[in-house]
Amino acid sequence: MTVYTKVYDAPPFNKKEILRYAGVTGDVAELDELLQTCIDEVSKRLTYKVCYCELPVKRNNDRIELGPIVTSSKALLKNLSGCHSTVLFAATVGVEIDRAIARHSALSPTKALLFQAIGAERIESLCGIFDSDIKEEKARSGYFTSSRFSAGYGDLPLELQRDIFTILDCPRKIGLTLNDSLLMSPSKSVTAIIGVGNK
Amino acid sequence: MNILDFLSRDILYLDGGMGTLLQAEGLGAGELPERWNTTHAEVIKKIHRDYYDAGSNVVNTNTFGANRLKFSSEELEQIVRSAIDNARGAIAQSKGTQPKWIALDIGPTGRMLKPYGDFDFEDAVATFAETVRLGVKYGADLIFIETMSDSLETKAALLAAKENSDLPIFVSNAYGEDGKLMTGADPAAMVAMLEGMGADAIGVNCSLGPKALKSVVEEYLKYSSLPIILKPNAGLPKAVNGKTVYDVLPEEFAAEVSELIGRGVRIAGGCCGTTPEYIAKTVKASANVIPVKTEKKNITCVSSYTHAVVFGDSPILIGERINPTGKKRFKEALKSRDIDYILREGISQEEKGVHILDVNVGLPDIDEVEMLKTAVCELQAIIDLPLQIDTSDPMAMETALRRYNGKAMINSVSGKQESMEAIFPLAKKYGGLVVALTLDEKGIPETAEERVDIARRILAEAEKHGIDKKDIIFDPLALTISADKNAAKETLRAVGLIRTELGCHTSLGISNVSFGLPERDIINGAFFDLALGQGLSAAIMNPYSQEMMKTYYSYRALSGLDDNCTEYIGFASELPKESVSVAAEKPKEASSNEGHASELQGAIIKGLKDQAANLTAELIKNIEPLSIVQTDIIPALDVVGVGFENKRVYLPQLLMSAEAAKAAFEVIKANMPGGGAADKCSFVIATVKGDIHDIGKNIVKLILENYGFSVTDLGRDVSPDTIVEEVVRSHAPVVGLSALMTTTVPAMEETIKQLRKAAPWCRVVVGGAVLNQEYADAIGADKYAKDAMETVRYAEQVRNEA
Known part of the structure; x- marks a missing residue:
């Protein structure tokens, strides 16, 4: 089992989505300029890294095994129905977004909030690109892929993060670490499982 | 034979990858490879032997992740002992005739250090220290710190190695495609820090193939006076027909590594994806390459966690504003631990274009040791300029230097014996560029020549402590011309003499010269100009002073340091037009x-x-x-x-x-x-233990302050006792707790429990993404607030009841 890494170019920024993360649901034209300043400040400093591996799915009564990961999560079981294999991945946009958030927390909480929202939109976009890459690749072999599923969703325990980090060797591969309370650093990061099955 | 002697004459060959070979032998996903030292000793021994047979002088023990975070102390000792035994067994069996050594391999902990993670610097030092002591106990010949992608963690490992062994220490970092460490340091910054701390060899490994690491290696060769390590990957792994292959093959790898040996690399091996074949081919390909002598570079510099600042022809500006002397608002900020105020002072000086920030937080009635440490850590969380640590308390100096991420400027030592004995050992241990004041027990001499004499004595004493001349920068002391009309003249002469006779760099605190005079800026700017003419390298100055900045930009333009006068034009265009x-x-x-x-x-x-x-x-x-x-x-x-x-x-x-x-x-x-400090209702706020999110908390704090509350912000990841202590001390009627993770809600519950016991008067309002009314009731909070305004309304209600 090999862990691969991918480094992506920056996906286009979705301002509407960023503002939604910042709690803005309507049209607020006056925020546009400020948001653009924030995007310009941080855009060149972000990295878009993913590490991943494939693990076969084994079912054992109501338990499910993905390599060394063993769980009886019903939600995961349901998500992986019809799947014989999974792609386990970790993605991060790097520590610079955390630096920007911290810096502006001292200067301007408004900007700190916007950087927070930019980070959320960035990591979601990164996951989106990777997800569609995998979907495309698997479709070529005649497989479908399930929607991505993370530890902490439904009844899939967050503690699985420890196994995921050991399997993917995230610190070495993409500079992503896990702390005692199962938070990831850099904070704008995601781990998830994508199921792969016959169409 | 001593490995460092060998290295001074020959190319030292390292081993190649371990992880990929273990996987081929059946190491499972998620299985800890270090355990194989005891469970599969023969496999490990054979891999080591194959490397020695291929020509490696050094093999790294299979202890990359052998630390107390992953293993109990009994198992850790077993693992390190058998790891070294396995390497020793391999030496005994190897047919190779080259000199052979065993390196205790130390990889990163896998945890992110504060402030961006939750792992404390001293915990990291202690973690590495335990492994180092075991390596020494079981007879490793050297310590090999590798694949480090964070500068501060690298420092923790090197410090642990230094404090717990006398063995040679090699330090190797993992760089990304952008030529930087994951947390931002470039090669020049790492060279400055690691040389300053006394590593024996430094360099790069992992992440990329040899060709992709070439530009990073060249930077190391340019800045470093130490032997350089190169231990690259066999390129990147790719899946071909269901099999994993690395995209740089042995011949190509050997040729590329040999080329870099020809350019000056003295220590070579391989990392992920390389095998004994890669090493054998590299040894063969470079057999006729003549080792390039490692030259001493004489570069005077300091560094931050991203870059180095080199002292040379262009003047270095050191911002003086983080200093309470004569500043009422700053003193008030220090007393109320208003760190944000200090941070803003740092950021606005950075925006004015200074290269280094002086940090002085000394006040009679505060704990300077603690405050300086906090200020340095907080500044380094958000500002990437190197810092000049400015204190007269050696204990505060040591505490700050220990935590400093990079090579700091140390302000200051003087010609007094006591001062030199206190400061030089710190500079030797932690690295640093020392500002040396040309005064001694008898005071500040009047003439330039006498000041140069003191400088000479300081250099001689520094040498005794093993501190190089390039790591001393002299401050020949600007005195007030209103007290002595010749004061500036002598200082200027001293700057010139130190530059020409001693070949050392100089720095001056500019503004002293104009003390007691009207429109001080005019004199300061002119004095700066004259000093630059004498060869001054750096100035501690006020970057808000237009006269100083005018001098700086025009000096650079006039000295041929400003291409097309671009910077000068930029500066001039931003000057305010006559009010x-x-x-x-x-x-x-x-x-x-x-x-x-x-x-x-x-x-x-x-x-x-x-x-x-x-x-x-x-x-x-x-x-x-x-x-x-x-x-x-x-x-x-x-x-x-x-x-x-x-x-x-x-x-x-x-x-x-x-x-x-x-x-x-x-x-x-x-x-x-x-200062308007009327008796406001106090409000204590914190993000609970284990949680490092603070944006929501900061929002609530800002809004509360505007509504007239005196908010004490304890920060994030705050333990229950710290919160209780502050509530009791200030007798705050209300406290706000924030948690964003389900895993940290128990810490919130524990905090509330302790508050009920020690501060029964205090109301507790909670908030954060995972909380809701039900949850808040379950953990015994008085109030769940869904946003900042609701917190304000509740706090107002508590205030009105009081």
Whole structure:
């Protein structure tokens, strides 16, 4: 089992989505300029890294095994129905977004909030690109892929993060670490499982 | 044979990858490879032997992740002992005739250090120290710290190795495609820090193939006076027909590594994906390459966690503003532990273009050791300039240097024996560029020649401590010309003599020269100019002074340091035009009082920070500060607050208004006798233990301050006892706790439990993404607040009851 890494170019920024993360649901034209300043400040400093591996799915009564990961999560079981294999991945946009958030927390909480929202939109976009890459690749072999599923969703325990980090060797591969309370650093990061099955 | 002697004459060959070979032998996903030292000793021994047979002088033990975070102390000892035994067994069996050594391999902990993670620096040092002590105990020949992608963790490992062994230490970092470590350091910054701390060899490994690492290696060769390590991957792994292959093959790898040996690399091996074949081919390909002598570089520099600042032809500006001397507002900030104030002072100097920040937080009635450490750590969390640590307390100096991420500037040592004995050992241990004042037990000599004599004595004493001349920068002391008309002349002569006779760099605290004179800036700028003419390298200065900045930019333009005068033109275009702005705003002042009131209200409602501050400054000339608060600021805040509650105003807009109001309050505070510190209701706020999210907490804090609460912010990841201690100390009637993770809610519950015991009077309001009313009830909080405004309303209610 090999862990691969991918480094992506920056996906286009979705301002509407960023503002939604910042709690803005309507049209607020006056925020546009400020948001653009924030995007310009941080855009060149972000990295878009993913590490991943494939693990076969084994079912054992109501338990499910993905390599060394063993769980009886019903939600995961349901998500992986019809799947014989999974792609386990970790993605991060790097520590610079955390630096920007911290810096502006001292200067301007408004900007700190916007950087927070930019980070959320960035990591979601990164996951989106990777997800569609995998979907495309698997479709070529005649497989479908399930929607991505993370530890902490439904009844899939967050503690699985420890196994995921050991399997993917995230610190070495993409500079992503896990702390005692199962938070990831850099904070704008995601781990998830994508199921792969016959169409 | 001593490995360092061998290295001074020959190329030292390392081993190649371990992980990929273990996987081929059946190491499972998620299985810890270090355990194989005891369970599969023969496999490990064979891999080591194959490397020795291939020509490696050094193999790294299979202890990359052998530390107390992953293993109990009994198992850790077993693992390290058998790991070294396995390597020793391999030496005994190998047919290779080359000299052979065993390196204790130390990889990263896999945890991110504070402030971006939760792992404390000293915990990291202690973790590495335990492994180092075992390596020494079981007979490793050297310590090999590798694959480090964070500069501060690298420092922790090197410090642990230094403090617990006398073995040679090699340090190797993992660089990304952008030529930087994951946390931002470039090669020059790492060279500065690692050489300063006394590593024996430094370099790069992992992440990329040899060709992709070439530019990083060249930077190491350019800056470093130590032997350089190169241990690259066999390129990147790719899946081909269901099999994993690395894309740089042995011949190509050997050729590329040999080329870099030809350029000066002295220690070579391989990392992920390389095998004994790669090493054998590299040894063969470079057999006829003549080792390049490692030259001493004589570069005077300091570094931060991203870059190095080199002292040379271009003047280095050291911002002097983080210093309480003569600053009422700064003193007040220190006393109330208002770290944000210090951070803002740092950021605005950075924006003015300084290269280094001086940090002085000494005040008689504060704990300087603790405060300096906090200031240095917090500044380094958000500003990437190197720092000049400025204290007369050696204990505070050591504590700050220990935590400093990079190679700091140390301000200062003097020619006094006691001072040198206190400071030089610190500089030797932690690295640093030492500012040396040319004064001694007898005071500051009058003439330049006598000051140069002291400088000579300081250099001689530094040498005894093993500190190189390049790591001393002299400050020949600018004295006040209003007290002695020849003072500046002698200082200027001393700058010139130190530069030409001793070949050392100099720095001056510029502004002393003009003490007691009117329009001091004019004198300061002229003195700076004259000093630069004498060869001054750096100035501790006020970057808000236009005269100083004029001198700086024109000196660079006139000395051929500013291509096309671009920087000068940029600077000139931003100079304010003869007070135009003041004139333009005059007519408005003539309008009625009501007009003022609504204008300031308008600025706050629209969230215009600068305008709000300017308008307040105008108003305060004629109107009582408190009445501005009552008739303008509070009503404006209410308009926005109610708008937010009614969902007509969004969160970013609420914050922009809050920032504008805060700017107005700052002006009022500065104009009130006693700084406006009326007896406000106190509110203690913190993100609970284990949680490092603080954005929500910061928002609540800002809004509360605007509504007249005196907020004590304990920060994030705060233990229950710290919170209880502060609530008891300040007798705060209300405390706000924030948690964003389900895993940290228990810490919140524990905090509430302890608060109930020690501070039964105190109300607890909780908030954060994972919380809701039900959860808040379950953990015994008094109130769940869904946002900042709800917290304010609740706090007001508590205040009114009191």
